[in-house]
Amino acid sequence: MIQIYTKNALFLDTLLTALKDFQPVVYQPKDIPASVLLICDSQKKTDELLSHPIQSSIILLGTHHEEADVELPLPCLLNHLCEQVQKLLHKRENAPDFENKTFLFEGAKRLLTLKATQREIRLTEKETDLIIFLIKTLPSSASKVDLLTGVWNYRADSETHTVETHIYALRQKIGEKYADDLIINTSDGYLLSQN
Secondary structure (H helix, E strand, O other), X not given: OEEEEEOOHHHHHHHHHHOHHHOEEEOOOOOOOOOEEEEEOOHHHHHHHOOOOXXXXXXXXXXXXXXXXXXXXXXXXXXXXXHHHHHHHHHHHOOOEEEOOOEEEEHHHOEEEXXXXXXXXXXXXXXXXXXHHHHHHOOOOEOHHHHHHHOOOOOOOOOOOHHHHHHHHHHHHHOHHHHHHOEEEEOOEEEEOOO
């Protein structure tokens, strides 16, 4: 199911019709979370809506937010929007879970839970993709090149600190105290802690 938030009634009707195969409904904040939340409103309203934890995948039309999975400029082609919704739904259906003594990762929800305190940490799309990639490489570690090509679709010879920057940001988000309980630096890359 996909929930749609927009104040433009005509555009809402157009979106409901174009996305009919995905069971679209008008956004209701108290409903059970949809698989995808599509927002088409002002930047201020987008920021307000996403200031609360949302477990849905997020598509933004005409605005920006770090929590978004997909951002499309306006005007956009409805066929392209439908393709993006399909990709997100497929990704959610195939997202694995992972658990060790410290964390529970729920890929479909983009959620990392610190088991000791039950603190829930909402992950960005790339943080989720990074953890999923590391799950798929277990029990081996993944090199920086593996991550650059597999998660970011960069060329293997790219000169960038993207991997290090994202892992550092994720460690800051979960707290330095627990940083090594999730991703371990190895001699040849990065490995999910299975302890």
